[in-house]
Amino acid sequence: MPEVATAVEQAAFVCASRGVQLTELRRQVLRLILEAEAPIGAYALLDKLRGLRAGAAPPTVYRALDFLLEQGLVHKLERLNAYMPCVETGHAHHDGHGHGHDHPHQFLICRKCGATAEICAPAVAAAITEAARAQGFTPGVATVEVEGVCANCA
């Protein structure tokens, strides 16, 4: 997978331009997530990481994940408690507190093969914003995860 290397390099560039460091540990974790075919859990990640650094413990992985999530380089899938790369590398909102992703996104999770696609459907985001405002609610980040069957498995 040569794309993995280029994705890591692009992430390094984005981090450098923000004045934050994509350290060796963070690169390794990002690479492992990019290499996984489906969303990967924290402890599966930990197992793989131990092949690269023997002393790795849960906080090792979770701290790297926190960084990658803050920088918008990876997503967390709440239904699966698993992580996958962000297709639009580095769209975190870097304003003030600096957490999360600012581009709306949704996930399509195949119940057969586990493959998960990230899509960007502005119509969905707009419908959610409107529905929330109708309740007097000021919407922030929306988690949208759809379980179903992908085109390959159908």
Added chain:
Amino acid sequence: MPEVATAVEQAAFVCASRGVQLTELRRQVLRLILEAEAPIGAYALLDKLRGLRAGAAPPTVYRALDFLLEQGLVHKLERLNAYMPCVETGHAHHDGHGHGHDHPHQFLICRKCGATAEICAPAVAAAITEAARAQGFTPGVATVEVEGVCANCA
């Protein structure tokens, strides 16, 4: 909260009409969820439940939760790993496998006070279905959880 008692009675009626039992344990767990002001976690529920039955253990709570989820009496919030009542008591699809809810629903989670509202916005569900189909994906249940600020806290 007199509404709690009536909600429990209505749930008992729904269960009876389906030929399943809302046992004393399940009633207690449902009641605790109804009495909570915000979504409540499994272990917080367990703590409260131990006030009613000393021997309660994790499986005690999880079995009751599984039942209540199957019957569509409660929802799970994936972002919080917590549970809350379903406003439309008993809309589970009782066809064959019998898991989950068949009415589309979305959650508005207040980041200030934790209060969570369930809403039903068909426009959101429609937008999601359309976006999924456009990718050749056959959508099933959609998880929609919006973090933001509620009307009270604004």
Added chain:
DNA sequence: GCCATGGCGATACGATATAACCTGGGATGA
């Protein structure tokens, strides 16, 4: 009586996530 079924007590375990504390290394500034 016999046995299938379902509810549930009890133990153990696996998986997910965080708290608390410490160390080392590079930047900063007196």
Added chain:
DNA sequence: TCATCCCAGGTTATATCGTATCGCCATGGC
């Protein structure tokens, strides 16, 4: 130069979430 600070990350322990499995007992059909 050296004291200081911040930050990345190591280390240990623990909280939280969720399952697997065993076994008991009551109910109800045969």
